[in-house]
Amino acid sequence: MTGRGTRTPAEGGASPARTAAAGGAAGTAPLGAVGVLAFLAVWELVPRLGLVPGRYLPPATEVLAALAARAAEAAFWVALWDTVLAWALGLAIAFAAACLLGFAIGSLPAVRAFTTSTVEFLRPVPSVALIPLAVLLYGTDIGSTLLLVVYAAFWQIYLQVLYGVADVDPVAEQTARSYRLSRWSRIRYVTWPSALPYVLTGLRLGAAVALILAITAQLVIGSPGLGREIAVAQSSGAIASVYALVIATGGLGVAVNAGVRLLERRLLHWHSSVRTEAAA
Amino acid sequence: MSAVLEVTGLRKVYEGGGRRVEAVGGLDFTVPAGQLACLVGPSGCGKTTLLKCVAGLMRPTSGSVRLAGEPVTEPPPDMAVVFQEYGRSLFAWLSVADNVALPLKEKGVPRARRAELVRRALADVGLSDAAGAHPWQLSGGMQQRVAIARAIAYEPRVLLMDEPFAAVDAQTRAELEDLIRGLWQRLGVTVLFVTHDIDEAVYLGQRVLVLSASPTRVQDDLAVDLPDRRDQLTTRGDVRFTELRARVYARVQAAKRGERPAPDPSAPPAPAPR
Numbered sequence: 116m117t118g119r120g121t122r123t124p125a126e127g128g129a130s131p132a133r134t135a136a137a138g139g140a141a142g143t144a145p146l147g148a149v150g151v152l153a154f155l156a157v158w159e160l161v162p163r164l165g166l167v168p169g170r171y172l173p174p175a176t177e178v179l180a181a182l183a184a185r186a187a188e189a190a191f192w193v194a195l196w197d198t199v200l201a202w203a204l205g206l207a208i209a210f211a212a213a214c215l216l217g218f219a220i221g222s223l224p225a226v227r228a229f230t231t232s233t234v235e236f237l238r239p240v241p242s243v244a245l246i247p248l249a250v251l252l253y254g255t256d257i258g259s260t261l262l263l264v265v266y267a268a269f270w271q272i273y274l275q276v277l278y279g280v281a282d283v284d285p286v287a288e289q290t291a292r293s294y295r296l297s298r299w300s301r302i303r304y305v306t307w308p309s310a311l312p313y314v315l316t317g318l319r320l321g322a323a324v325a326l327i328l329a330i331t332a333q334l335v336i337g338s339p340g341l342g343r344e345i346a347v348a349q350s351s352g353a354i355a356s357v358y359a360l361v362i363a364t365g366g367l368g369v370a371v372n373a374g375v376r377l378l379e380r381r382l383l384h385w386h387s388s389v390r391t392e393a394a395a
Numbered sequence: 396m397s398a399v400l401e402v403t404g405l406r407k408v409y410e411g412g413g414r415r416v417e418a419v420g421g422l423d424f425t426v427p428a429g430q431l432a433c434l435v436g437p438s439g440c441g442k443t444t445l446l447k448c449v450a451g452l453m454r455p456t457s458g459s460v461r462l463a464g465e466p467v468t469e470p471p472p473d474m475a476v477v478f479q480e481y482g483r484s485l486f487a488w489l490s491v492a493d494n495v496a497l498p499l500k501e502k503g504v505p506r507a508r509r510a511e512l513v514r515r516a517l518a519d520v521g522l523s524d525a526a527g528a529h530p531w532q533l534s535g536g537m538q539q540r541v542a543i544a545r546a547i548a549y550e551p552r553v554l555l556m557d558e559p560f561a562a563v564d565a566q567t568r569a570e571l572e573d574l575i576r577g578l579w580q581r582l583g584v585t586v587l588f589v590t591h592d593i594d595e596a597v598y599l600g601q602r603v604l605v606l607s608a609s610p611t612r613v614q615d616d617l618a619v620d621l622p623d624r625r626d627q628l629t630t631r632g633d634v635r636f637t638e639l640r641a642r643v644y645a646r647v648q649a650a651k652r653g654e655r656p657a658p659d660p661s662a663p664p665a666p667a668p669r
Contacts, residue, residue, distance in 0.1 A: 286483035289452050293476040294498035294549065295469075304497060308488040385488045385529055 217276025
């Protein structure tokens with residue numbers, strides 16, 4: 116219990132630790148940076164050489180300057196905050212609902228079979244098809260964004276939770292039963308950790324979809340956030356600003372994905388997809 | 396000696412998809428308290444089905460299992476099972492110490508006592524240093540030691556072992572066999588040890604029950620009259636060991652050929668061997 120992470124010499128001389136391909140990311144980073152620079156250079160040249168009219172595609176430097184100008188205004192940060200808020204709140208609601216329902220329904224095979232056809236019907240309904248309904252219910256405030264975000268993210272997470280709950284190792288389950296773990300303890304100590312890799316995959320997919328829907332709702336409905344800023348910039352002919360805001364949403368997407376990946380590495384340090392020799 | 400484990404007329408029939416498979420067919424045996432009994436039989440003879448019924452993890456079709464007189468209908472509190480697949484039976488997300496402690500926590504053992512039991516169990520299996528490690532950081536043999544530590548920390552009256560050493564290499568297996576003999580002698584626990592390895596059954600057991608091919612019955616029941624102190628070299632070289640081994644081997648071969656134990660007049664005609 117003391118000495119966390121002690122590694123002991125293996126029997127028979129074989130190394131107990133496992134090595135993972137951890138060196139890959141560091142090796143490709145410089146190449147990736149060069150790639151970005153090359154992309155920016157091409158972007159800069161294409162309008163400057165007149166291949167595409169600057170009216171439709173301003174050069175990269177102009178867009179970056181517009182982004183810097185935007186970042187100096189408080190309105191930009193308010194819009195960014197509104198987007199993050201709608202995204203985070205919607206994702207949190209979808210996550211909580213998907214986990215609760217997924218665990219409840221996933222552990223009752225009869226109920227699961229009973230609901231499958233309904234789920235298969237509701238899941239492919241594109242969230243954007245609910246825009247009129249959202250406007251009807253909530254007008255242009257954050258509520259309509261939330262409705263779309265929750266609907267889209269929920270299915271992503273819910274399905275993964277169902278897979279995860281079904282994927283508990285029967286030997287682990289029998290072990291838990293043989294030691295008389297109660298139903299609740301089995302969920303807490305066996306089902307939940309077994310399902311966690313799926314849950315986090317669902318969270319990663321759901322987080323990306325939630326961001327798409329948050330921006331879409333703001334763009335189409337005009338609820339507050341970066342999406343609405345894009346629509347406003349577009350209607351006032353500020354093309355460089357449109358591109359600048361698109362870059363900002365892209366940056367948000369990258370940050371969201373990196374954040375969930377980090378969470379996965381933290382929570383799944385024991386899982387074969389993550390664990391490394393250094394984890395101890 | 397009073398019987399701690401009584402198996403009476405145990406039958407298990409699997410039905411499904413229009414097929415009806417009788418895995419265990421009318422099994423009777425008792426294990427007295429403190430005995431180390433080995434169950435050996437040809438592969439696919441329903442050993443695992445039998446063990447699951449004894450462990451209360453599976454309902455038999457008919458017949459009963461009694462532990463200290465009480466019928467087993469769910470996993471009983473004074474029984475622990477060590478599975479063959481240690482890698483799947485241990486919880487990868489918990490440290491070694493937490494794996495051992497979890498059943499005790501569930502049982503309501505107070506914290507201090509729990510810590511003491513965990514410490515002692517890990518010391519008993521020679522893994523005091525590995526308490527904070529995760530199971531997957533250990534070798535296969537060490538992982539199975541963790542599973543054994545978890546079982547003995549639980550302080551069961553009966554320890555069931557389902558081919559626990561089938562997945563480890565020969566040298567590790569010999570070490571683990573001696574570990575089990577040592578723990579059994581020291582703790583006075585009753586052990587029911589299922590294996591397909593004839594040498595292992597004779598080396599470990601005070602008694603070897605040979606099972607027939609499926610549907611399983613007891614084909615032979617012999618006492619192992621080897622000295623209590625056993626070691627890998629001298630015991631396995633003993634003439635008596637060789638005799639017992641040969642006898643068990645012959646019985647297992649007979650079971651494989653489909654020869655049945657003494658016919659039971661009430662039983663239906665034996666189906667063709669599969």
